Structures are given as structure tokens and as C-alpha cells.
Amino acid sequence: xxxxxxxxxxxxxxxxxxxxxxxxxxxxxxxxxxxxxxxxxxxxxxxxxxxxxxxxxxxxxxxxxxxxxxxxxxxxxxxxxxxxxxxxxxxxxxxxxxxxxxxxxxxxxxxxxxxxxxxxxxxxxxxxxxxxxxxxxxxxxxxxxxxxxxxxxxxxxxxxxxxxxxxxxxxxxxxxxxxxxxxxxxxxxxxxxxxxxxxxxxxxxxxxxxxxxxxxxxxxxxxxxxxxxxxxxxxxxxxxxxxxxxxxxxxxxxxxxxxxxxxxxxxxxxxxxxxxxxxxxxxxxxxxxxxxxxxxxxxxx
Numbered sequence: 001x002x003x004x005x006x007x008x009x010x011x012x013x014x015x016x017x018x019x020x021x022x023x024x025x026x027x028x029x030x031x032x033x034x035x036x037x038x039x040x041x042x043x044x045x046x047x048x049x050x051x052x053x054x055x056x057x058x059x060x061x062x063x064x065x066x067x068x069x070x071x072x073x074x075x076x077x078x079x080x081x082x083x084x085x086x087x088x089x090x091x092x093x094x095x096x097x098x099x100x101x102x103x104x105x106x107x108x109x110x111x112x113x114x115x116x117x118x119x120x121x122x123x124x125x126x127x128x129x130x131x132x133x134x135x136x137x138x139x140x141x142x143x144x145x146x147x148x149x150x151x152x153x154x155x156x157x158x159x160x161x162x163x164x165x166x167x168x169x170x171x172x173x174x175x176x177x178x179x180x181x182x183x184x185x186x187x188x189x190x191x192x193x194x195x196x197x198x199x200x201x202x203x204x205x206x207x208x209x210x211x212x213x214x215x216x217x218x219x220x221x222x223x224x225x226x227x228x229x230x231x232x233x234x235x236x237x238x239x240x241x242x243x244x245x246x247x248x249x250x251x252x253x254x255x256x257x258x259x260x261x262x263x264x265x266x267x268x269x270x271x272x273x274x275x276x277x278x279x280x281x282x283x284x285x286x287x288x289x290x291x292x293x294x295x296x297x298x299x300x301x
């Protein structure tokens with residue numbers, strides 16, 4: 001959860017915002033408290049990255065400088081927060097807006113978003129008010145706006161491979177869509193890196209699309225709260241020490257060359273049109289005996 005709020009140095013705002021983070025954590029969320037970045041690099045590497053991976057957005061507009069408009073005294077809100085609000089709106093992140101009493105209403109982007117901001121007067125009550133509002137909106141901490149690579153130990157099938165007409169074992173990796181409503185579209189799979197652990201050397205690989213299980217196109221859709229497998233590699237029953245791959249290529253120069261006995265580290269990447277890229281690293285132990293081949297997640301939870 002992205003918490004956007006100005007924090008004047010040396011003021012009580014810093015303490016209040018951290019209490020807000022604590023109250024949100026108790027509800028099961030992982031809060032990110034944004035601080036004002038002074039460089040474009042900081043905005044890109046911190047703010048942009050955190051917004052892209054956030055499921056919810058909390059906008060808090062504290063009072064700033066006094067303004068006089070039509071002989072009425074009001075206060076400016078946080079310019080930096082309104083910039084983050086614009087980015088969150090562009091990304092389509094669900095939001096709840098809070099504005100301190102006295103801040104100019106419907107200023108900036110708020111007038112177009114129709115955010116129906118909640119007005120507060122006592123800053124010290126804000127952590128409880130925000131937690132209560134989150135529960136009233138029935139937001140849930142049990143999902144994420146991301147894809148995840150998963151693999152079980154028995155995630156393979158033995159089939160007859162054509163046109164070679166050989167008995168083959170296909171090892172699969174699942175790509176799970178953790179979003180409850182949004183489907184992942186135009187998903188592609190790549191083998192990004194291969195490292196030969198036994199011989200302490202990297203094996204060069206080229207960028208080429210991998211095949212989804214039981215599907216004849218390189219780009220696939222993954223429905224909400226569902227998993228789709230891709231072919232990580234396959235081996236012939238009579239030559240289990242040689243890895244083979246299902247790829248979309250007409251050139252043998254793009255086929256990864258992985259053979260021999262030992263341990264290998266393989267990193268796969270999945271990209272999608274509407275989700276952040278996701279990577280997963282897996283450890284492969286090859287053997288001359290089919291049943292002794294192991295393929296597992298490098299860092300299981």
C-alpha cells in the first residue's frame with residue numbers, strides 16, 4: 001500500500017505518518033511511506049517503482065502555505081503528493097483521499113478525479129480513521145498486482161514427443177496471476193540466464209520466446225487468480241542428460257546448449273503488457289537416471 005503524504009521536517013507529521021503505517025500493517029498490509037525525492041533518478045527508482053507494484057493508494061493532504069482567494073483564507077496542499085496522485089490515477093490504483101480541513105478543495109487533479117476526499121481536523125486521530133475507512137471500503141490484503149513463478153516437485157508429464165517419436169518428460173513452471181479481477185495479457189516467457197554451478201561458469205543464452213504448455217502461440221493470457229504453465233525444458237527418456245527446449249525460432253543458433261551431469265541455475269523471466277516483469281530462479285540437478293533428475297525453486301519460501 002502506497003502512502004502519499006507530505007512530511008515537514010521537524011514537525012509532528014513524521015510521527016503521525018509512521019503511526020499510520022503501523023495501523024495499516026496491523027491490517028495485514030505492507031505500507032510504503034513515500035518521502036519527497038530531490039532528484040529525477042530518485043523519483044524513477046523509488047516512487048515510480050513503488051507505485052507500479054502497489055495495490056492500493058492512500059492520499060493524505062496536510063496543510064501547507066496560506067493562500068487568500070476571494071478574500072478567504074485557505075491553505076495549499078502538498079504539491080509532491082498531487083504529483084504522486086496523478087501517477088496513481090494513470091496506473092489505475094484504487095485510492096482513498098484524506099484532506100486536512102482548510103486545504104483548498106478540489107485543487108489540482110482532485111477536481112477531475114472526483115476522489116470524494118475525507119476531511120479531517122485532528123491529525124492525531126488520523127491513523128484510526130484511515131484504518132477504519134480501509135475496512136469500510138472492504139479492501140483486502142490477500143492479493144497482489146503481480147505475477148509469480150511457482151513450481152512443485154512433481155510438475156512434469158511423460159508423453160510421446162513428435163516428430164522425433166521418442167518418450168519424453170516435460171518439466172513445467174507455473175505463472176500465477178495473484179490479482180483477483182485483472183487478467184494478464186500478452187504474457188511471454190524467456191530464459192534470461194543459465195549458470196553452470198558445477199563448473200562455476202555462465203552459459204550464454206539468447207533472447208527467444210518459450211512455449212506455453214499445450215498452446216501454439218508465444219503470447220498467452222492468464223486469468224485472474226489462476227495459473228498457467230510453460231515448458232521449462234524437456235528430456236528424452238533415453239538421453240536424460242541432454243536438455244531440450246520448446247522455442248519459437250527457426251534458427252538452431254537460438255537454442256540454449258545445456259548438457260552433461262551436474263547442477264545448473266536457470267533464471268526465467270515473464271513479461272506482460274499490464275503487469276510488472278517477474279523473474280524466477282530454479283536449480284536443476286541432472287543425472288543419467290531419469291528419476292534422479294531434480295528441478296526446484298532456488299529460494300523456496
